[in-house]
Amino acid sequence: MTHPYARSEILRGARDALPVMFAVAPYAMVLGAQASQVGLSLVEVGAMTGLNFAGGSEFAAIKLWAAVPPMLTIVLITLLINSRHIVMGAALAPYLQHLPKRKVIPALFFMADEGWAISYADTLRRSSVQQQTAFSWPYYWGACLPFYPVWVGFALIGAAIGPALGNIEAYGFAMAFPAVFIVLLRGMWKGPRLACSWLISLLVAILVYLTVPGAWFVFAGVIAGMLFTYLRAMES
């Protein structure tokens, strides 16, 4: 059924995603362990990671969890933390115009940070060598889908073995995520002009992180970087 070209593209995507699993798997185990400590059952951990499938918001939800969880607060914080997806989907949108909506809508369920960034960086690479279709649909699936079983599976393992896991954060895995994101940023590098916008994002995100409690720093950083780019584009 699968076209040989599609198969090789799926594999190419999965191969690029593979090293990132070493960051995602321990992170998922930490989430699972923390979730079971605040009283989530295995079914609930599976439901949260499997239906929501967005790590940052899940960590935030676990921090707020209680016997009767504050539903409205958790949902609003999820919305705030994941508002970056709006920008991610918008960045991908021009490359998806040739695809039917009914195919794209289910595919976007699996658009998590890492798979999206891998696929987007690949799209930039291909458009720079003037490929006819810069966005590779099977590559997107190969890069995004493997994170799903890894995220849900390792969260369940973390929840099941819980305290036996010890303090996994002591081993240095805390550094895996920034490392992944920095390499992904390098893949999007297009010169100092773009990097200027990123620097504004970084500085504003840091400032808001240090001064405003809660999860506002991602939102603020993204908006600041985009606004700066817009104003600069107006001048030229």
Next chain:
Amino acid sequence: MAALLTIVGMASATYATRLAGYLLLRKRKLGPRARAVMEAAPGCVLISVIAPHFVSPHPEELIALGITLVAAWRLPMLFTVAIAVASLAGLRLLL
């Protein structure tokens, strides 16, 4: 029950954010300014997510971040992640 309702609420909010950008821009033709913004935006997202690491209160994490930045300059993903994790683990033993 409250737990599952909360989870379904989270999941709906998240999926809505995943669809929104695509549904809004799917049919639009972007002008040069909007294109410039959308070109910068993906990097703005990634850097903002990891911003707290740049002001970590633990010196070993800041040093490990510096090492990671240097490693990421040239090395592929797997090596960079390995060096990042090993350098933080090593520094925690030393400091």
